Amino acid sequence: MLRFSAFLLVCLLLAPGPATAQSPEGAPPDYDPAIQSMVEAVDADRIEADVQAMVDVHTRHTLSDTTSDERGVGAARRWLKAEFERISEACGGCLEVKYQKTVVEAGETDRIPSATPVYNVVAIQRGTEHPDRYVLMGGHLDSRVSGIMDSTSRAPGANDDASGVAGAVEAARVLSQHEFESSIVYVGYTGEEQGLFGSTHAAETALENDWTMAGVLNNDMIGNIEGISGAIENTTFRVFSQRRPPDLHEDTWSTRYYGGENDGPSRQLARYVATQAETYVRHLDPILIYRLDRFGRGGDQMPFVDRGFPGVRIMEAHENYNRQHQDIRTEDGVEYGDTIDKVNFGYAEKLTGVNVATMASIAAGPPRPDSVKIGGAVAPSTTLSWTPVDHKDLAGYKVYWRRTAAPRWQHSTFVPADTTQHTLKNVVIDNWFFGVAAVDEEGHESPVVFPSALRD
Ligand SMILES: [Zn+2]
CATH class of the missing domain: 3.40.630.10 (Zn peptidases)
Known part of the structure; x- marks a missing residue:
């Protein structure tokens, strides 16, 4: 649902949309003119x-x-x-x-x-x-x-x-x-x-x-x-x-x-x-x-x-x-x-x-990932893994992180749908909080899921 019309897509490309961080290759848009x-x-x-x-x-x-x-x-x-x-x-x-x-x-x-x-x-x-x-x-x-x-x-x-x-x-x-x-x-x-x-x-x-x-x-x-x-x-x-x-x-x-x-x-x-x-x-x-x-x-x-x-x-x-x-x-x-x-x-x-x-x-959007696991103690990098989400136009997942005292998520990176694990290099687990959301091809996201278990 909520397909872009070609016209709206052109408008979206030309219009200065909401401020966004630079998205990785293949990331879905984070604005949907149909919802607007x-x-x-x-x-x-x-x-x-x-x-x-x-x-x-x-x-x-x-x-x-x-x-x-x-x-x-x-x-x-x-x-x-x-x-x-x-x-x-x-x-x-x-x-x-x-x-x-x-x-x-x-x-x-x-x-x-x-x-x-x-x-x-x-x-x-x-x-x-x-x-x-x-x-x-x-x-x-x-x-x-x-x-x-x-x-x-x-x-x-x-x-x-x-x-x-x-x-x-x-x-x-x-x-x-x-x-x-x-x-x-x-x-x-x-x-x-x-x-x-x-x-x-x-x-x-x-x-x-x-x-x-x-x-x-x-x-x-x-x-x-x-x-x-x-x-x-x-x-x-x-x-x-x-x-x-x-x-x-x-x-x-x-x-x-x-x-x-x-x-x-x-x-x-x-x-x-x-x-x-x-x-x-x-x-x-x-x-x-x-x-x-x-x-x-x-x-x-x-x-x-x-x-x-x-x-x-x-x-x-x-x-x-x-x-x-x-x-x-x-x-x-x-x-x-x-x-x-x-x-x-x-x-x-x-x-x-x-x-x-x-x-x-x-x-x-897609349902949120059921279960998110995290690991990285006594290591320079943090790894998250999650159960795959079943959704027909799933684009992938967004891994979020923020400073432990920050009230809102500060950073995110997109990973494609065939991924169920991601390592954030040189992001030390002690100093940040992490979460994972699922996202579809039009950019609709699930709410973020906080890790509930330690990775094996
Ligand atoms: Zn009332």
């Missing part, structure tokens, strides 16, 4: 119309009315399912649209007073070559006001998190016009504010069904550009990532002596998102935050990360607490409430573009 045009197809007005549709149901609180077609979380989930079905109709039925339901029992948390059904709305765009490999974009459909149990007051939740759900819907509109090798999942969770119940159920289901998860992109609040500090700024965004909690991963020889506390799969995904943003979304710089979420707070990526899936939270750079979880009111001249007039849709469009580029690149 997908990013540019994302439309702020459609995102706004979707946020308006969600705001119009008065409240989407998880404990709100489920029977009315005008009000409450039931109306919201039926709207979202119908919207995914409309998108599917427009692509010849390319989306599998369904509810994913669980029941949260009374007493599981004091935020759920009686047994409550929690629904995720899920749309799957099935991949042509790796149908069981997934990249997922989601946001939460439920909303709240000041009182966490208040399920009747008007809770527009325009930014938190109709913006994230609308981003997923718009991504579905754009990406469903194309075919990809891996599957793409678009989700609206509920039960987030009451305790991440929808995303927990989604992550459990993925685990039970043995999904190979290439990445989980949680989008929660992607439309605010006026910070509580007064800063107004629309050129940066945040990507939160952290490896699964220490008590859940073994303290092995590998994690102790290879380094890698900075190199779990979620951190590699975050770096990947940053590179996609820099490559395809103009006037937008990523801020990588090496935390699971904001200080003392949480989000729908966490249940996935806890189960070993790579997951990140993508969100605005500047939050405004007067516009989150607030009753709508004016106090001492300050307007409180998460209303639609405060959302910046041009900014939500750019953050949706980051997701579109990331999902298109991952879903078009």
Whole structure:
């Protein structure tokens, strides 16, 4: 898929593309004009119309009315399912649209007073070559006001998190016009504010069904550009990532002596998102935050990360607490409430573009190498080896390295598809960290894999 047209190829050759290091002979390009045009197809007005549709149901609180077609979380989930079905109709039925339901029992948390059904709305765009490999974009459909149990007051939740759900819907509109090798999942969770119940159920289901998860992109609040500090700024965004909690991963020889506390799969995904943003979304710089979420707070990526899936939270750079979880009111001249007039849709469009580029690149590209091994102690050179990746237009692999204190990968070299081992001459293993990614002929890469074992 994503073949270059001759015209685009000529444009690409003539145009000054993104700055790149000198590539070795035969290396694929690291820019795909087809992905650029997908990013540019994302439309702020459609995102706004979707946020308006969600705001119009008065409240989407998880404990709100489920029977009315005008009000409450039931109306919201039926709207979202119908919207995914409309998108599917427009692509010849390319989306599998369904509810994913669980029941949260009374007493599981004091935020759920009686047994409550929690629904995720899920749309799957099935991949042509790796149908069981997934990249997922989601946001939460439920909303709240000041009182966490208040399920009747008007809770527009325009930014938190109709913006994230609308981003997923718009991504579905754009990406469903194309075919990809891996599957793409678009989700609206509920039960987030009451305790991440929808995303927990989604992550459990993925685990039970043995999904190979290439990445989980949680989008929660992607439309605010006026910070509580007064800063107004629309050129940066945040990507939160952290490896699964220490008590859940073994303290092995590998994690102790290879380094890698900075190199779990979620951190590699975050770096990947940053590179996609820099490559395809103009006037937008990523801020990588090496935390699971904001200080003392949480989000729908966490249940996935806890189960070993790579997951990140993508969100605005500047939050405004007067516009989150607030009753709508004016106090001492300050307007409180998460209303639609405060959302910046041009900014939500750019953050949706980051997701579109990331999902298109991952879903078009090869799976990551399963297992990467490393060796080179007490030697001048470092050797990496990996299991070959099966992918129809695999070009080869990229071996990455960086200084141990550097936050992002700094160097890479390409090796062709028949290679499963590479020696970096005079790169001393002690002084760098290393990783390997698979890459196809059009330059789509897998996320990087950090070594997990010593070479024999
Ligand atoms: Zn939220």
